[in-house]
Amino acid sequence: MDKKALVDSYIVHKSEVEDVLIYEPSIVLLNMIKEDDFNDLILSNPEHEHLLKSVYKRCKSNKQHIYTLRTLPIEISKDVACTILSDIHIAEFYKPLDDNTLELISAYMPLHLEEIIRSRLLPNIPPINDDDKRAISNIQNTAPIYSYFLFNNTKNQYFYKKVHEHVPGMMLLEAARQAAYDYVYSTTGHKYKEVSISMTSLGVNFLDYVVSSYPLEILFSQKDYVRRVKPKILEKKAWFYQKGKLKGTFSLNCAVIPMSIFPRLRNEHYAKTHNFYPFDKDMSIKVFSNNGQESNKKIIYLSLTGITIESDKDDNANISSVILLNKHEFSIKQHTTIETNSNWHYLIFDDLSKSQLLTLNNIINTSFYHKPMFDELNI
Numbered sequence: 188m189d190k191k192a193l194v195d196s197y198i199v200h201k202s203e204v205e206d207v208l209i210y211e212p213s214i215v216l217l218n219m220i221k222e223d224d225f226n227d228l229i230l231s232n233p234e235h236e237h238l239l240k241s242v243y244k245r246c247k248s249n250k251q252h253i254y255t256l257r258t259l260p261i262e263i264s265k266d267v268a269c270t271i272l273s274d275i276h277i278a279e280f281y282k283p284l285d286d287n288t289l290e291l292i293s294a295y296m297p298l299h300l301e302e303i304i305r306s307r308l309l310p311n312i313p314p315i316n317d318d319d320k321r322a323i324s325n326i327q328n329t330a331p332i333y334s335y336f337l338f339n340n341t342k343n344q345y346f347y348k349k350v351h352e353h354v355p356g357m358m359l360l361e362a363a364r365q366a367a368y369d370y371v372y373s374t375t376g377h378k379y380k381e382v383s384i385s386m387t388s389l390g391v392n393f394l395d396y397v398v399s400s401y402p403l404e405i406l407f408s409q410k411d412y413v414r415r416v417k418p419k420i421l422e423k424k425a426w427f428y429q430k431g432k433l434k435g436t437f438s439l440n441c442a443v444i445p446m447s448i449f450p451r452l453r454n455e456h457y458a459k460t461h462n463f464y465p466f467d468k469d470m471s472i473k474v475f476s477n478n479g480q481e482s483n484k485k486i487i488y489l490s491l492t493g494i495t496i497e498s499d500k501d502d503n504a505n506i507s508s509v510i511l512l513n514k515h516e517f518s519i520k521q522h523t524t525i526e527t528n529s530n531w532h533y534l535i536f537d538d539l540s541k542s543q544l545l546t547l548n549n550i551i552n553t554s555f556y557h558k559p560m561f562d563e564l565n566i
Contacts, residue, residue, distance in 0.1 A: 199365035212333040214320040276431035330409035462488040463555035473510040
């Protein structure tokens with residue numbers, strides 16, 4: 188069987204595959220379906236009757252019939268739980284029925300736990316393949332539950348620059364954030380590049396340490412399990428499991444913002460009197476003169492009204508335009524020499540359109556900082 192691949196880096200808003208922390212997801216199906224609900228599902232989807240009856244088996248529980256996944260026994264003896272399954276935690280999923288028996292009670296189960304139970308107690312029953320899971324999930328009214336396994340690269344210098352005896356909490360948060368992007372783009376009808384998902388609140392509850400020695404599974408779904416199409420508000424939740432034990436939970440509320448208006452919402456409304464210095468001290472700009480000559484000049488600082496460059500040549504009066512970041516062109520209407528430094532020249536932008544002002548604002552957001560304020564704080 189082929190090993191799982193990592194999710195695409197662009198889907199989780201990463202430019203490098205080395206920063207991806209989760210494998211491609213699988214779907215987690217309901218462990219149990221009431222008999223009436225199961226029959227209604229077949230009535231509404233007769234073409235899936237054979238599939239449903241091959242994935243679920245009819246059992247009796249509390250004197251009534253239900254359908255359970257073929258991969259899970261509805262009952263496990265306590266002796267088996269204490270011997271064959273002694274290395275995993277099933278207490279959240281099986282509760283005592285009597286002095287000798289445990290009964291399946293949970294609606295969902297992490298896939299690693301389901302597979303361990305199946306392989307040890309029902310080895311002749313084949314696992315459920317992903318295509319069948321997806322087909323069944325698509326005809327159910329509840330929001331799908333996705334299972335993501337953590338790619339725990341202990342050589343990752345961001346999370347493991349020092350030796351850890353446990354998986355860093357920040358790594359778990361980032362993995363859950365990545366799962367949120369993949370889940371939303373996969374299940375809600377929202378498409379990558381059409382919307383931005385902006386976090387409004389975040390909650391996390393760590394119940395126990397996660398170690399690198401065992402797989403870590405993240406279950407992810409809508410907080411209330413209700414399936415919605417293109418919602419404007421997202422309320423998601425994740426559960427961290429290792430060897431069947433719940434290690435923590437993660438909740439996330441987000442606003443869905445169309446990309447057509449997203450740049451305007453990020454507008455910082457910078458003061459025109461503020462000068463912003465480049466993070467890259469050697470950043471340069473393309474300068475064009477009236478006679479068509481092109482040259483590169485070092486950027487000293489940038490504002491919403493103009494840009495100051497370093498130049499030891501007396502040819503700045505003829506500058507007609509500049510190009511920032513190799514793609515954003517701005518016309519120049521005049522220039523002045525900075526009195527305190529004759530090699531610094533202030534190029535004043537021509538009247539800017541709303542679109543150009545927005546572009547300039549976003550350039551400052553990503554590549555410049557207000558040095559005077561940082562200097563005042565000695566940072």
